[in-house]
Amino acid sequence: MAGNKAKAEDMEKTVEIIRGDTPGTEWRFPVLRFSGADASAPTAYLQAALHGSELPGVAALHYLVPELERAEGEGRLRGAVTIVPQANPIGAGQHLFLQHMGRFSFHSRSNFNRDFPLLADTDTSHLPRDDAPIAAEKRLKARLVTLALGHDLVLDLHCDDEGPSYLYIARAFWPHMADLAASLGSKAVLLWDGTSDAAFEEAAWAPLSALPDEDPAWARKAATTVEFRGESDVSPELGRADAAGLYRFLVARGTIEDGRLPSLPEWSGTVTPLANVEMVRAPVGGAVLYHVSPGDHVEVGQRLVTLLTAPGEIGGETHVTAPQAGMILTRKRNRLARIGDDLLKLLGSKPSETAKSGSLES
Ligand SMILES: [Zn+2]
Incomplete structure (x- = not known):
């Protein structure tokens, strides 16, 4: 009976502020949080558009949020979920002569998805804060890592130029993350060895990196770069389908409860070492x-x-x-x-x- 369930808490929205590098400027990005009913259930962090104009993930999160609200309202949201729909306001605002360029910082030429701080544990208290005397892009990276660490499932939603949906996955997570590939209908998985030059996903699993591959922690957690097809593949239909895939994965991992879904099919795509x-x-x-x-x-x-x-x-x-x-x-x-x-x-x-x-x- 619905009345037995605790009243769902509403989604919480906060706005992160990144101080500009020059007087009179700053950037902002919203963070949407769902608290989850069960402190022991897997928690999830999903962010999109780290490269500014890579928008399939933005559309997917737009359609996922109402599903999370519904699950929460029906008492089916077990684990806490944090959503950052547009993770990089600096990159989103970089235009030169009417062309958008969101991959590299105009300030330093560094890729917005490289050089994240790699921590040995989930304690982020010593990462630089917004008053640190370093460039805004570095403070943004520290902020995103601070938001993500501590979650069990971390998905960084990107896209390629033209192509199908595929995933980058660190080798120790494989085949535990085949459920993500099956949920999203990914056509291929590219397996990392060693380093990814400190991409966001590597920062997300860095606290696990000293564990041997057979440690059960790798099976319980997930961290990856999702490549949601090509940059032009943005539409209501694709956004809804990608949201359904993300939802399916959160159900598979127990963050959301949903007995109506059929069991996940075996994934049968291509696995290729980098x-x-x-x-x-x-x-x-x-x-x-x-x-x-x-x-x-x-x-x-x-x-x-x-x-x-x-x-x-x-x-x-x-x-x-x-x-x-x-x-x-x-x-x-x-x-x-x-x-x-x-x-x-x-x-x-x-x-x-x-x-x-x-x-x-x-
Ligand atoms: Zn990207």
Whole structure:
């Protein structure tokens, strides 16, 4: 009987303020919190748009919040949930000549998803606060880590240029996080070894990093970068579907109770160690003509891209071929390449000759 259930607390909204680096400026971002009815249930932290214009996660969280409110109202929200719908107001506001550029800080050129503080435990009391004499982007990173640490499940929602839904997962979390891949319908999982150059997800699991892979803590927790398809894949339908996937995962982990959902299907996507990802790059600059799309399977030597270096002239084409057989995961949106630009991610079955340690992209 509904009357037996404790009255749900309302969602709490607070506004985080990041002091500007110069007088008269500051940034703000909202944090939405649900307290959860059971202190022992897994807690969750979800943030989106760390790279400013990566909005599929923003849409997903927009549609997830009413579902959390409903679950709370019906006494089904077990664990506390913290939502940061737009985690990077600095990056969101970076425009130059009508173009948005949210990946790198205009101030320092550092990637907004690198160089997070990696802590040995969840005590964030010694992280710099907003009055510290350091740049706003560093204080923002410290603030986001402070908000996230202590939660059992931490999802950082990003997207790629063009491609399907996929996940980056630290190896010790695998296969425990196959439930996330199944919930979201991810097409591929890329497994990290070593470091991700201190991406947010690494900061989220850093307190576990000294534990051996077989420690049960890895199975109870989750921390990852979700790549929700491409930057243009933002619509009410996709937002609702992604919200349903996130909700499904929170039910699978026991943060939300929902007996109406069918059991989660086995996940059967592609798992690829990061070293096997071919970052196919432009050997010359020019107009990019793709012969392949995300999801395509290709053979070694197959033509992937034609670059027009001198359109209309003999010898004005340069072809780029597959360094090994595999599946095309993503491709760039921008069709004008500079020499050395990333064009495609290809998931191979053996290590790439150009593999390097750390993150795939700068
Ligand atoms: Zn991103």
